[in-house]
Amino acid sequence: MIAGRTFTSRLIVGTGKYSSHAVMAQAHEASGADMVTVAVRRVNISDRSKESLLDYIDTNRMFILPNTAGCYTADEAIRTARLGREAGLSNWVKLEVIGDERTLFPDNEALIEATKVLVKDGFIVLPYTNDDPIACRKLEDAGAAAVMPLGAPIGSGLGIQNVNNIRIIREFARVPLIVDAGVGTASDAALAMELGADGVLMNTAIAGAEKPVAMAQAMKYAVIAGRLAYLAGRIPKKMYASASSPVEGMVGR
Amino acid sequence: MDVRFVYRRPNGCSVCGPTVWLTLTYADFEQYADHLTIILNGERYELDEPISVAGLLAKLEIDPRRVAIEHNLEIIKRHTFPEVVIGEGDTLEIVNFVGGG
Numbered sequence: 001m002i003a004g005r006t007f008t009s010r011l012i013v014g015t016g017k018y019s020s021h022a023v024m025a026q027a028h029e030a031s032g033a034d035m036v037t038v039a040v041r042r043v044n045i046s047d048r049s050k051e052s053l054l055d056y057i058d059t060n061r062m063f064i065l066p067n068t069a070g071c072y073t074a075d076e077a078i079r080t081a082r083l084g085r086e087a088g089l090s091n092w093v094k095l096e097v098i099g100d101e102r103t104l105f106p107d108n109e110a111l112i113e114a115t116k117v118l119v120k121d122g123f124i125v126l127p128y129t130n131d132d133p134i135a136c137r138k139l140e141d142a143g144a145a146a147v148m149p150l151g152a153p154i155g156s157g158l159g160i161q162n163v164n165n166i167r168i169i170r171e172f173a174r175v176p177l178i179v180d181a182g183v184g185t186a187s188d189a190a191l192a193m194e195l196g197a198d199g200v201l202m203n204t205a206i207a208g209a210e211k212p213v214a215m216a217q218a219m220k221y222a223v224i225a226g227r228l229a230y231l232a233g234r235i236p237k238k239m240y241a242s243a244s245s246p247v248e249g250m251v252g253r
Numbered sequence: 254m255d256v257r258f259v260y261r262r263p264n265g266c267s268v269c270g271p272t273v274w275l276t277l278t279y280a281d282f283e284q285y286a287d288h289l290t291i292i293l294n295g296e297r298y299e300l301d302e303p304i305s306v307a308g309l310l311a312k313l314e315i316d317p318r319r320v321a322i323e324h325n326l327e328i329i330k331r332h333t334f335p336e337v338v339i340g341e342g343d344t345l346e347i348v349n350f351v352g353g354g
Contacts, residue, residue: 014352014353014354015351015352015353015354016351016352016353016354017352017354018352024352037353037354038350038351038352038353039350039351039352039353039354040321040348040349040350040351041348041349041351042294042295042346042347042348043294043315043320043347043348043349045293045294045296045298045313045347048313048314048315052316052319052349053349053350053351053352054319054350064350066350067353067354069353069354082328083321083323083328083346083348084321084350085321086321086322086328086330086331087319087320087321087348087349087350088350154354155354181354201354202354203353203354204354
């Protein structure tokens, strides 16, 4: 649950980089997600033949979360968020303020500033940030409805790079924690959930897989499995063995 | 490509002063043309006459329910599309949702 709204799935997926809208729709179905992210861009005035993304998303079942991808300043992000609200069906936004083109790491300073402005303007803000527990705390204080630290750079598929930091963020966070970015395969998503994340957001891991629909299904189960494992209370890690079968009653001893 | 018109003022004389060469482009004549130019999604766009936002969307075959519009840097509400009129020199941004992460 985020900002009073309940979602049935803890997996949030993107709509970018798919080979076709049809494949995207199938992958969404297989993932079981009920929230998807979209980007806000100029309409192609000259080429009207392209199919509309929204033709392939059932907005009765799927919650649309506009993002501010590609924004490098707080002002750009605020402007894009407002356009997204106007074009869409809600006042929710996945807030991104990018600090560097190659790594796509967030500019936390501008992000926190933009969060404050948008929260004041009535937005439900889900900020994409990095694995810095202090930045996450500041975003919470600024009114963010959730915090979304990256596992690794967007689209990198490297998996959770700083496991301990995600665990610490989980410990400190008073709002939902969603690991967003860097997931590569199912075990990465499961790990995020085992660390206590409330959800995982991914795009490239599914869209870029050889078989996106199959990967979407894998991710669905990974997120469920990881969450169950987290709630089940795992065994502690030991440096040496601890036999599982009894030592007494061995024949020939 | 801008065509340049070259105007030469009358030969130097004691009344008019020295010969002057002026270079004019289409932009200088725009105020006399009976069409208007706006900036639409970052590009110059010509209109025959002022038109409402709703009218322009219809002309471009864009569904008004799926877009957000900025008119001169101000986001305008959907119910005002038929009333807001686009004039000479205006800037318009028409955005929609596309795939993204």
